[in-house]
Amino acid sequence: MSRSDVSRYEILLPYYGDVRLMQDAVRSVLAQSGDDWRLTVVDDGREPGVPEWFEALADPRVRYFRNVRNLGVTGNFNHCVSLAEYEYLVLMGCDDLMHPNYLDVVRAAAEREPEAAMIQPGVEVIGTDGLPFDTLVDRTKRKIYAPKGPGRDLLGGEDLAVSLLRGNWLYFPSICWRTEAVERFGFRADLGVIQDLALVVDLLVAGESLATSPEVCFSYRRHAESESSAKAFTGSRFEEAKRFFRETADRLDAHGWHRAAKVSRLHLSSRLHALTLLPGAARHAGRPGVSAMLKHAAR
Incomplete structure (x- = not known):
C-alpha cells in the first residue's frame, strides 16, 4: 500500500511476554477513532494461543505476524519498522495502553508541526496493576529534565540534545515518528537498552525536530523487573x-x-x-x- 493512501498511522506492536497485557494493549488501540490507522503486531515469542486469538479477533485493521526465530528487542524493532507502510509509525510497548484520544492528540500535533520527525504526547505512568505509579525516575524526568513551558513546542538542535543527554525525559513507546526518518537510521544492533536515545540523537544531528503536546493520552507501564x-x-x-x-x-x-x-x-x-x-x-x-x-x- 502506498504512503499516499488515506491511512497515515502505522501502530507497530513488537510483542514478547505477558499475553493478557498484550491483549489489553491491542484493545486500547482498537478503541482509537478514525480510519487512518492500522495495527501491526509482530510476535517474537512462542506463547500458546496467541495466533488463534488474533485469528478469532478477525479485525481488518489488525495484521499479525509471528517471527520464525526470536530476533530480540532491537532486532524486532527493526523488523517492525521494515513492515511500516504509512507516513507515521508508533512502536508501542506490548504492555502499554493508548487512551482513546491518543491518535486525536497525535493528529493535531502532526497538523500543527508537519515538519517534526517525532511527536511526544502527554504520558501517565502506571504499574503492573494498571494503577498510577510515580517513581523517583519519573518524578526526576518531570520536575528536573523535561522542559518547562506551555507544553506545545517544537524543539530541536543542540539545545534539545543537551536536554536529553542530561536526562532522557521522553517516553519512547508513546512517541509517534515520521516513518521516513526512522527508516533512514534504524535502531543500532549493538544497543539493547539505550537504542531509542541513540535514534533520537541521530535524528537531531540530521536536523530533525520534536513536537510536544501536553494532553495525556498514553499509559506507560513501568515494571521493576523489566529488561x-x-x-x-x-x-x-x-x-x-x-x-x-x-x-x-x-x-x-x-x-x-x-x-x-x-x-x-x-x-x-x-x-x-x-x-x-x-x-x-x-x-x-x-x-x-x-x-x-x-x-x-x-x-
Whole structure:
C-alpha cells in the first residue's frame, strides 16, 4: 500500500511476554477513532494461543505476524519498522495502553508541526496493576529534565540534545515518528537498552525536530523487573550506556555541538541512576551488582 493512501498511522506492536497485557494493549488501540490507522503486531515469542486469538479477533485493521526465530528487542524493532507502510509509525510497548484520544492528540500535533520527525504526547505512568505509579525516575524526568513551558513546542538542535543527554525525559513507546526518518537510521544492533536515545540523537544531528503536546493520552507501564531493570542490576545496562555516551560525546564534538558533547561525556543522570539502584543490585546481584553500580557512578 502506498504512503499516499488515506491511512497515515502505522501502530507497530513488537510483542514478547505477558499475553493478557498484550491483549489489553491491542484493545486500547482498537478503541482509537478514525480510519487512518492500522495495527501491526509482530510476535517474537512462542506463547500458546496467541495466533488463534488474533485469528478469532478477525479485525481488518489488525495484521499479525509471528517471527520464525526470536530476533530480540532491537532486532524486532527493526523488523517492525521494515513492515511500516504509512507516513507515521508508533512502536508501542506490548504492555502499554493508548487512551482513546491518543491518535486525536497525535493528529493535531502532526497538523500543527508537519515538519517534526517525532511527536511526544502527554504520558501517565502506571504499574503492573494498571494503577498510577510515580517513581523517583519519573518524578526526576518531570520536575528536573523535561522542559518547562506551555507544553506545545517544537524543539530541536543542540539545545534539545543537551536536554536529553542530561536526562532522557521522553517516553519512547508513546512517541509517534515520521516513518521516513526512522527508516533512514534504524535502531543500532549493538544497543539493547539505550537504542531509542541513540535514534533520537541521530535524528537531531540530521536536523530533525520534536513536537510536544501536553494532553495525556498514553499509559506507560513501568515494571521493576523489566529488561532494562534486570540488566541494570548486573551492570550490563550501564556498560552499554557508558560506551554510548562516550561515543556520542566524540561524535558531537566533531559536529560542533560542544555543549552537548560535554553533557554526554559527563552523563551525570545515568551515574546518579546507578546509585538509586544500589539496594536492588544488592538484592538481585549481590556484591558484583553493587560493585558495578559504584563503578559506573564514579566513572
